[in-house]
Amino acid sequence: MANKLKGEVPFTACGSDFVLVMDFNALCAIDTELDIGIDEIGAKLAGSAPTIRSVFRIGLAAKHGEMTDLEAGRLIGDMGPTRAAELLAEALKAAFPEVQTPGNGAAPGKPAPRKPGTTRKR
Numbered sequence: 001m002a003n004k005l006k007g008e009v010p011f012t013a014c015g016s017d018f019v020l021v022m023d024f025n026a027l028c029a030i031d032t033e034l035d036i037g038i039d040e041i042g043a044k045l046a047g048s049a050p051t052i053r054s055v056f057r058i059g060l061a062a063k064h065g066e067m068t069d070l071e072a073g074r075l076i077g078d079m080g081p082t083r084a085a086e087l088l089a090e091a092l093k094a095a096f097p098e099v100q101t102p103g104n105g106a107a108p109g110k111p112a113p114r115k116p117g118t119t120r121k122r
Contacts, residue, residue, distance in 0.1 A: 007094030008063070009087050013075040021062040022091040029058045041092060049081070056084055059091055 009020040030036050034054055036044050044051050050069070057072035076084040 007091060009091045009094065011079065011083075011087055013078040018060060018075065019063040020056070020059040020087050020091045022059050022088075022095040023062055026058050026062060027095065029061070030055055033058065045085070045088065052076070052081065052085060052088065055088060059088065 007022055011018055011020065027038055030041065031038070034044075034051065036051070036055075041055070045055060053069050053073045053076060056076060057067050057069055060067055060072060060075075
């Protein structure tokens with residue numbers, strides 16, 4: 001079963017269940033295999049079907065082992081490229097969860113401040 005808190009995105013294609021994962025290892029593989037830095041992934045995916053297929057393949061490796069681009073392409077073909085792009089977007093978003101920073105009300109490592117009148121009474 002996929003754990004969405006760990007950035008795992010489940011889907012069904014070709015009659016089987018799969019889990020797409022964009023973890024640290026996947027991000028490293030995208031960088032080394034495809035020469036796409038973390039800050040470039042979104043732009044590179046927007047205009048390139050082969051890049052979508054390769055990134056999809058890399059995202060499957062954590063749960064399904066090594067796969068070829070052709071095998072990943074068959075899965076994409078079964079579900080459609082729009083659904084595959086949605087799954088990639090969901091997995092990439094999960095790879096970069098929002099972190100509490102001073103700009104959003106909390107110091108690093110500390111919880112966000114409570115609103116007035118919401119503290120517990122002792």
